[in-house]
Amino acid sequence: MHQGLALDNGQHILIGAYRDTLQLLTTVGVATQDSLWRMPLHLHNLAGHGVSLPQLPAPWNLLAGILSAQGWSWADKFSILRAATLWQRQGFRCDPALTVAEICQALQPRVMKQLIEPLCVSALNLPASQASAQVFLTVLHDAVWTGQGSSDMLLPKVDLGRLMPDAAHAWLSSHGAEVHTHQRVDAIEPWLTHSVLLACPPWEAARLTQSLAPEWSALAAGLVHTAITTVYVRTQQRLGWSYPLLALDENAQAPAQFAFDKGRLSADPAMKGVLALVVSASSTDRDKLSTQVLQQVHDQLGLHDATLITTVVEKRATFACLPALVRPSMQVSKGVFACGDYVAGPYPATLEAAVRSGFAAIEALAQV
Ligand SMILES: Cc1cc2nc3c(=O)[nH]c(=O)nc-3n(C[C@H](O)[C@H](O)[C@H](O)COP(=O)(O)OP(=O)(O)OC[C@H]3O[C@@H](n4cnc5c(N)ncnc54)[C@H](O)[C@@H]3O)c2cc1C
Structure with a gap:
């Protein structure tokens, strides 16, 4: 608990293609339409630049999303359409030794910055220069090519403990299982x-x-392993974003990639004005990250009254893919x-x- 708020160790995004996770949630009795905020894949920054995929069957969702990308030139749009066509023709397979940056060499810099880098770092928790191209292509295929709604983003409206483990615990107990929590296994x-x-x-x-x-x-x-840092801040200012998620312009001094409006996601009135800023593939210097991200919130989001609630650094958040x-x-x-x-x-x-x-x-x- 921080300032009376139950805050997760990090903000999670599910996508429509998480077939088994959604099935499991339903099995244990979670009403996913109430617990998850469904929105299209939306990678717009505050200036409105970036890509948003409409809810159409593949490949029309991608085609429409790319062609209507805000702030992109025709050269930007054609570079990603050409690359996506090639990846599809190759069955989303590539040499496992390649990085994402290596299969994206023909893409325009703006496409890398506003589409590939944010997708890659949020899915694989590594920058494109280091991440596995094959795993990236698999995620891209499942998100964009496996049916309507698979690329949608699903944002938890409740904390993760309530979303899944609590429901699973109750379901297991009601089916006769003995569940022992808070007990460390020392040896087999x-x-x-x-x-x-x-x-x-x-x-x-x-x-x-x-x-x-x-x-x-x-x-x-x-x-x-690579780290993920989540910086929680509070503001009194009105946000006026179209969705509870906004892409940020990441750079060395402004490391957060996404901002989440927790006040809009949560039914808890205490969450009003709380933002979660996510730094995937982060360094582990907590104080430096807190200062940089707070500055980023002031500069990029214009929230000059924002104050820090807390910063959570998960040093071993994910294995490096x-x-x-x-x-x-x-x-x-x-x-x-x-x-x-x-x-x-x-x-x-x-x-x-x-x-x-x-x-x-x-x-x-x-x-x-
Ligand atoms: C900050 C952060 C943000 C993330 N964002 C996303 C996201 O947006 N989307 C997404 O899909 N994924 C995300 N992930 C990744 C996701 O959380 C993990 O992939 C997932 O939780 C892994 O589940 P798991 O069951 O493998 O391991 P865990 O969830 O780590 O579960 C392992 C369990 O084992 C328990 N345990 C450990 N040692 C012992 C022991 N000796 N005895 C008994 N129990 C033990 C632990 O307490 C824990 O409960 C994120 C992760 C982090 C840290």
Whole structure:
């Protein structure tokens, strides 16, 4: 709690293509239309520049979004349409060793800055110069090409704990499961290893499996992580944004990529005037980030009265989704499985990756 507010460790965005996450939420009784704010993929800054994808079937959504992009020249628009056509023709596959920047060399700088960089850093938590092109293409395909609404952004109206774990806990209890929270697993007892599912972060899974499966453990321990910082501020000024999300003009001195209007998202009156500013792929210098982002809020959003509530730096927010990365497999050893966003799969570290991995592991456990 900060100033009486329940604030998440970070602001999450789901997208319409998060098929399994949305299914899971529905299964455990969450009314997603009430708990999530659905809006089109909207990457406009305060000046109105950027792309917004209308709710049309693919590829018309992309075509209409690109052709109507505000502040873009025809050269900008044609460069991304050409690239998207090529990626589609190649079945959204590329050499796994390539970075996003490498497959985007023909794009105009404005397209990189206002479309590819924000998409890449929010999905993979890495800048285009470092992120895996293959994983990026997979996310792009699922978001833009898999049916109407798949590219929509879904913003939680409640804190994440209430959105998912609380509902899951209640559902499990009502189905006869015993749920023990706030209890750390210290070790896996050898007699237990006929049917174990590790659903913890990779560094914990690595510690727990060190003697059981040294190679698997070393792979999990070797994953590099990148940080996400969320700066919460308060303003009394009126915002007047079209949506509760705004893209920001990121640069070395102004590191936040997105601003969220928590007051508009939440039904809690105490959230009025609260903004969450997200710095993906951030450094970990909390004080410097707080100062820079507050300045960015003053300069780019014109909110001169904004004051800092708190800054949350998640140092190991996601594993670094680097080109050709080898991720730990679902099976650790006989009877022992792992699930989580870091387990081998097509997606970067996201809620959807974690949920899909969980479903796959449960299926495998059922066969043991
Ligand atoms: C700041 C931030 C912003 C993000 N934004 C987005 C976003 O916009 N969209 C998106 O899709 N994803 C986002 N993510 C990523 C998303 O949160 C993760 O991919 C997802 O939560 C991973 O789920 P998981 O089940 O793999 O791991 P976790 O959610 O980390 O769950 C692991 C659990 O294991 C528990 N645990 C650890 N050690 C032990 C132990 N020894 N014994 C028992 N329990 C243990 C932990 O307490 C935790 O509850 C964000 C992440 C962060 C940090």
